[in-house]
Amino acid sequence: MIDVLFDAVVSICQPETLLVLLLATMASLIIGATPGLTVNMAVALAVPLTMHMPLEPSLVLLLALYCSGIFGGSVSAILINAPGTPASAATVLDGYPLAQQGKAGKALKMALAASLAGGLFSVLVLVLISRTVADFALLFGPAERAALLLFALTLVGLLSGHSILKGLIAGSLGLLLSTVGLDPMLAVPRFTFGLLELEDGLSLIPVLVGLFAISEVLLQAETRMRGAIGLDLRQTHDKMLNRLSWGEISASARTIVRSSLIGTFIGILPGIGATVASFVGYGEAKRSSRQPQLFGKGSLEGVAASEAANNAVTGATLIPLLALSIPGDSVTAILYGALLIQGVTPGPLLFQTGLGLVYEIYVALIAANLFMAGVGLAFLPLFRHVTRAPARVLFPIVFVLSVVGAWSVRNNAFDLYVMMGFGALGYVLRRVEVPLAPLLIAFILGVPFEQALRQALVSSDGSPAVFLSRPLSAALIVVTVASLAWMAWRNRKESTA
Amino acid sequence: MLARRDFLIGVIGMASVRADAFPSKPIRVYVGFSAGGGADIIARAFGDVAQRFLGQPMVVINRPGASGTIAAREVALSEPDGYTLLIAGGSETACAGHFRKLPYHPIRAFTPIMRLARLGLLINVRSDAPWADVKEFVAAARKEPGKYIYASAGYGSLAHATMLLFGEAAGIVMKHLPFSGGAGGLVALRGGHVDVTVAAESESKALSEALQIRSLAVASAERSPLRPDVPTLHEAGFDVDLENQKGLVGPAGIPRNRLQFLHDALEKAFHHPDFVRRCRRLGIERAYLGPEAFGRSLSRVYSQIGHVVRRG
Structure with a gap:
């Protein structure tokens, strides 16, 4: 066992492999930080490269791209209110307010610390108990998934900010928009207007980039046209404001642990993903925080909650891949293909026939997380330079990058119209102070929830009793009801106080 | 003066000969699924080898969405000059047309060129x-x-x-x-x-x-060489013969000489050791069919599914 581990460390720590790791981490941080360019894309583009590479460098290349991209997403989320990847959408909620207070550096450091903790935590789970937890994931049938996703939908209430009504408007709008496309059970076209481009629904990246990045560009343009100075983040370079103390980290320690657990748990379940994980982590942090009133106005804890959760997904999604041979999302599906190219079939047998390789994957993952922290720290001053750029230069660049990102998801001009449409929608909603987070989370959860719900009802011949007769789903429904009751109670208390 | 005119005529003549030479620019292969997926890996593994025989780069373009029908539509409506091809044989030609209206005919809109692989x-x-x-x-x-x-x-x-x-x-x-x-x-x-x-x-x-x-x-007619232990539905007495195919097609109406050239070049690539080795690694069953046979196979699968969908 020890010598297998030692061999794995030796084979990863070859100079050329480490060089690949370093370059991949740097590339991944930049791709992640660019709104619209996603981890999936980076990994997919790297696959043809690995066809001509030996095993170890290809492993570290793919895993480094996969791990570091999500942290990269938080950089633009914090600095310019435009999440670089969907998974960092929840980071915007507190990261950007922190940047506006001149604490971008502090927020970035917290994001990095939480990302590292979440990432390493999930790798530990992968290394120590992947077989056990993979079996747990199998308990989640349609009824359990529906109950879990219903619980996640109650986040709309938690993410609503001060007006629950506006939150519900945003949430309903998100659900409505998620119905566009072929319905997930019988493939009946809904709101597609005969366009093939709409059959898979509105694609997430253009929607996300439009809602956050384009609306920010429009708002900045409006501020300038009114003659106001607009965004001035130059104070970001105040050293005192941007120190992250141990006290601040340890104050968020509980949040980081909770989010790591949530992210790992959600990562194991196929097809839910890092975006939902970060929102659930954020929502739960707000619910149990001593200072919930700070959330949405620049809470360090909020940044930590979202970033620990989304990075915890990275290690966890490899659990079903390695233990069950099942890729749980599109990135792991690409990784699966890339491993096949290398002549490796991920799956339970690998633990018997290729233990050395399994350990190499573990070591590569840990190394990728450590490199992410190192490179991230080294890049921090560079990232903060972004905020020094005048708005009239910065935001046109954001606009161009958004167009590139939205285009490159499917190489389809249609997605640019979607992006612009959602840019306008995001602008209007922000002007009337309707929060965007409930819209986004409802939009993401809509289709999987509908699919799970209807699958469960098909299995039970239409009887809704299935949600209560299965213990796990019943428990989740009780938690959902309790969570709604708690929110209602707190709302009442706040309005009477 | 005369000499100069002759020279010019010569140059123009040469240029027109060159314009006839096919291919004179890169050949684009559309894939209806995301980069890194099954169809994409086959396209890239093959394109890499095929461009050595085509004399021009083979560029893979991913246009994912709507079960591959977005890419299929794009190719079906493109100029049939042999420069725009599609990885076809899956849902976009076999099934999608039976479940909803498509802006192209899943069989008649295409010129089959060659089948590369089948997936049981x-x-x-x-x-x-x-x-x-x-x-x-x-x-x-x-x-x-x-x-x-x-x-x-x-x-x-x-x-x-x-x-x-x-x-x-x-x-x-x-x-x-x-x-x-x-x-x-x-x-x-x-x-x-x-x-x-x-x-x-x-x-x-x-x-x-x-x-x-x-x-x-x-569900295939014969057992798969990759899984010889698994019997076919036929052997059990159920008349089913269906498989996921991956091959190259172009829009309908590619001129015969270009089709012939493409097929011959691609066939050489198909038998090249580099492609053979890659397929073995990827667990892909190489399964050659020429233009006519691939065309017959595509329409057989299409009508067979149409039959049962209409009845069901």
Whole structure:
């Protein structure tokens, strides 16, 4: 066992492999930080490269791209209110307010610390108990998934900010928009207007980039046209404001642990993903925080909650891949293909026939997380330079990058119209102070929830009793009801106080 | 003066000869699925080798969405000059047209060039399922119509079509849970939430090697060389012959000489050791068919599925 581990460390720590790791981490941080360019894309583009590479460098290349991209997403989320990847959408909620207070550096450091903790935590789970937890994931049938996703939908209430009504408007709008496309059970076209481009629904990246990045560009343009100075983040370079103390980290320690657990748990379940994980982590942090009133106005804890959760997904999604041979999302599906190219079939047998390789994957993952922290720290001053750029230069660049990102998801001009449409929608909603987070989370959860719900009802011949007769789903429904009751109670208390 | 005119005529003459030389610019291959997916990997593994014989780069363009029909439409409506090709033979030509209206005819809109590979569709159950073979499963399902549940990669997918054909041939009625892609169904099968899942060879390989699932039958006419242990539905007496194919087609009306050139160059690449080796690594069954035979195969699969969808 020890010598297998030692061999794995030796084979990863070859100079050329480490060089690949370093370059991949740097590339991944930049791709992640660019709104619209996603981890999936980076990994997919790297696959043809690995066809001509030996095993170890290809492993570290793919895993480094996969791990570091999500942290990269938080950089633009914090600095310019435009999440670089969907998974960092929840980071915007507190990261950007922190940047506006001149604490971008502090927020970035917290994001990095939480990302590292979440990432390493999930790798530990992968290394120590992947077989056990993979079996747990199998308990989640349609009824359990529906109950879990219903619980996640109650986040709309938690993410609503001060007006629950506006939150519900945003949430309903998100659900409505998620119905566009072929319905997930019988493939009946809904709101597609005969366009093939709409059959898979509105694609997430253009929607996300439009809602956050384009609306920010429009708002900045409006501020300038009114003659106001607009965004001035130059104070970001105040050293005192941007120190992250141990006290601040340890104050968020509980949040980081909770989010790591949530992210790992959600990562194991196929097809839910890092975006939902970060929102659930954020929502739960707000619910149990001593200072919930700070959330949405620049809470360090909020940044930590979202970033620990989304990075915890990275290690966890490899659990079903390695233990069950099942890729749980599109990135792991690409990784699966890339491993096949290398002549490796991920799956339970690998633990018997290729233990050395399994350990190499573990070591590569840990190394990728450590490199992410190192490179991230080294890049921090560079990232903060972004905020020094005048708005009239910065935001046109954001606009161009958004167009590139939205285009490159499917190489389809249609997605640019979607992006612009959602840019306008995001602008209007922000002007009337309707929060965007409930819209986004409802939009993401809509289709999987509908699919799970209807699958469960098909299995039970239409009887809704299935949600209560299965213990796990019943428990989740009780938690959902309790969570709604708690929110209602707190709302009442706040309005009477 | 005269000399200069002759020279010019000569140059123009040469230019027109060169314009006739096909191919004189890169050939674009559209893939209707994301980079890194099965169709994409085949396209890239092949394109890399094929460009040595084409004398021009082969550029893979991913235009994913709507079960591959966005890319198919793009190619179907493009100029039939041999420069725009499509990886076809899956849902975009075989099934999608039966479940909804498409802006192209899934067969008549294309010129088949060559089949590269086929992917067997396997009918899987849990390893501890009580049925030893597909006949026993059918007997059980006949006894209790509507009791058993199968998972597919989506409504109108090839996996769904497989079960429709199988259900009709065997005279059984089952419940259908469509998932988004093949992985969801395999998880549901392992977890005991469905009884049967149709999955591609590559998807189910590792799980069956680890004895967690068992493949009862393959839907192709012959056994797959990659899984020779799995009998065909035919052998069990059910008349089903369906497989996921991957080959190159262009828009309808590619001139004969260009079609011939493309086919000959691509055939050389098909037999090249580099492509053979890559396919072996990837677990892809190379399966050559020439233009006519590939065309016949595409339309046979298409009409066969249409038959059962119309009746069901």
